[in-house]
Amino acid sequence: MSGMESWFALSPELAALWADMAQPGTLTGLGLLLLTPLLSWGLVRLWRGPQAPEGSIWFGRSIVDGVLFPMLWLLLARAAEGLMRHWHLPLGLFRLAIPVLLSLVVIRLSVRVLSAAFPDSRLMRVAERTISWVAWATVVLWITGVLPVIMDGLDEVQWKMGSSRISLRNVVEGSLSAGLVLVLSLWVSAAIEARLLKGAQGEQLSLRKVLANTVRSLLVFVGLLMALSAVGIDLTALSVLGGALGVGLGFGLQKLAANYVSGFVILAERSLRIGDVVKVDGFEGRITDIATRYTVLRSLAGRESIVPNELLITSRVESATLADPRVLVTTVLQVAYGTDLDALIPEMVAAVARCARVMAEPGPAVQLSNFAADGLELTVVFWIGDPENGTGGVRSEVNLALLRLLNARAVEIPFPQRVVHLAGASGAAAAAGAGTPPTA
Numbered sequence: 001m002s003g004m005e006s007w008f009a010l011s012p013e014l015a016a017l018w019a020d021m022a023q024p025g026t027l028t029g030l031g032l033l034l035l036t037p038l039l040s041w042g043l044v045r046l047w048r049g050p051q052a053p054e055g056s057i058w059f060g061r062s063i064v065d066g067v068l069f070p071m072l073w074l075l076l077a078r079a080a081e082g083l084m085r086h087w088h089l090p091l092g093l094f095r096l097a098i099p100v101l102l103s104l105v106v107i108r109l110s111v112r113v114l115s116a117a118f119p120d121s122r123l124m125r126v127a128e129r130t131i132s133w134v135a136w137a138t139v140v141l142w143i144t145g146v147l148p149v150i151m152d153g154l155d156e157v158q159w160k161m162g163s164s165r166i167s168l169r170n171v172v173e174g175s176l177s178a179g180l181v182l183v184l185s186l187w188v189s190a191a192i193e194a195r196l197l198k199g200a201q202g203e204q205l206s207l208r209k210v211l212a213n214t215v216r217s218l219l220v221f222v223g224l225l226m227a228l229s230a231v232g233i234d235l236t237a238l239s240v241l242g243g244a245l246g247v248g249l250g251f252g253l254q255k256l257a258a259n260y261v262s263g264f265v266i267l268a269e270r271s272l273r274i275g276d277v278v279k280v281d282g283f284e285g286r287i288t289d290i291a292t293r294y295t296v297l298r299s300l301a302g303r304e305s306i307v308p309n310e311l312l313i314t315s316r317v318e319s320a321t322l323a324d325p326r327v328l329v330t331t332v333l334q335v336a337y338g339t340d341l342d343a344l345i346p347e348m349v350a351a352v353a354r355c356a357r358v359m360a361e362p363g364p365a366v367q368l369s370n371f372a373a374d375g376l377e378l379t380v381v382f383w384i385g386d387p388e389n390g391t392g393g394v395r396s397e398v399n400l401a402l403l404r405l406l407n408a409r410a411v412e413i414p415f416p417q418r419v420v421h422l423a424g425a426s427g428a429a430a431a432a433g434a435g436t437p438p439t440a
Helices: 003-010 012-021 026-048 068-086 092-117 122-144 146-156 168-197 202-231 235-250 254-269 309-314 341-353 392-408 427-434
Strands: 158-161 164-167 277-280 283-290 294-298 304-308 327-335 365-371 376-384
Touching (some): 026 092, 068 092, 092 122, 092 168, 122 146, 164 168, 168 202, 202 254, 254 294, 254 304, 254 309, 283 304, 294 309, 304 309, 341 376, 376 392
Antiparallel strands (some): 158 164, 277 283, 283 294, 365 376
């Protein structure tokens, strides 16, 4: 007996499939099956247009790596199988192709959805490879006829949970159903979130962000309930689980729950919005994202800080753009005693007003703030309307403008002067030395 005959003897399903594919008319099915991917590609290309949307789960980066292409291929293959059945032609080739296409749809759907929902997660890459291996292994077991035998064996392994009996087969089938339900929930929530956040800015962006987070949480929660039901867990037992979960939240998960609740409070009352410039715990930056657990601040230096939402609720937050984006900036300089301030101050105000980022209303001002030991201390105040760009650049520009003005008007900027007494020197020498200004 040859190796192939031995394998056919062990797998009657594979033997029947081989015999069916050897019958006349298989070439007709092969032609129809080869035509289906071409038709699928053409339909997806016609639907998509000349260029795929950015980050599309349906179309992917190209036509063949999206979800729509294998779905249409599977539907067209099923239609071709119906034609073969109507013409009373052998269906062995389709009994081989349909499971392969179904596995391809499952892999492509799960991989595209997980990549869109968790783009930077390494764990998702492992999950994608695991799903691919499990799907292809299931196809091989199904075609060879081994899968029903394995499932019957799993069905014999049972145990009792409460008043119901659960088999290992129920757990496997329920886990697969749960995974599919959660993937679909993530897919729908990702699509809704992308639609809500598209083109939103400012307060509208914050409001849509809280709606997107709420929709995702609800869909994942409903998907989790459906997954538990698919596994065979009685949902009435969740009341006990809810009590235990409440105790866990009260102790071990208190901080985590507080951060999630604080995130929804921040997004709902809009006390902090994406784009605001704030200072929290000594870190100042612009809010780039408000998630349900944390908020991301990006400083002008490019550093990012991940701030727990509870900290934004329970501590003081300095905001430069909550009610009014205008920010007051000051700089201080000194001029020598005897300077004509009545003539100098208007020229200083005009020089500051000519700086690019200084606002015209309210305009800049110069105040005599102190009679210092070495000269007259002047405080220059001005307003800017773009605090997200920082204050160091505009303060430097104002200082340079004032320095050019003082140099052009020959206004003296006084240096510190100190009296030095020499110990052991004669009174006349000490007095003479005291009157001599120090050298640089």
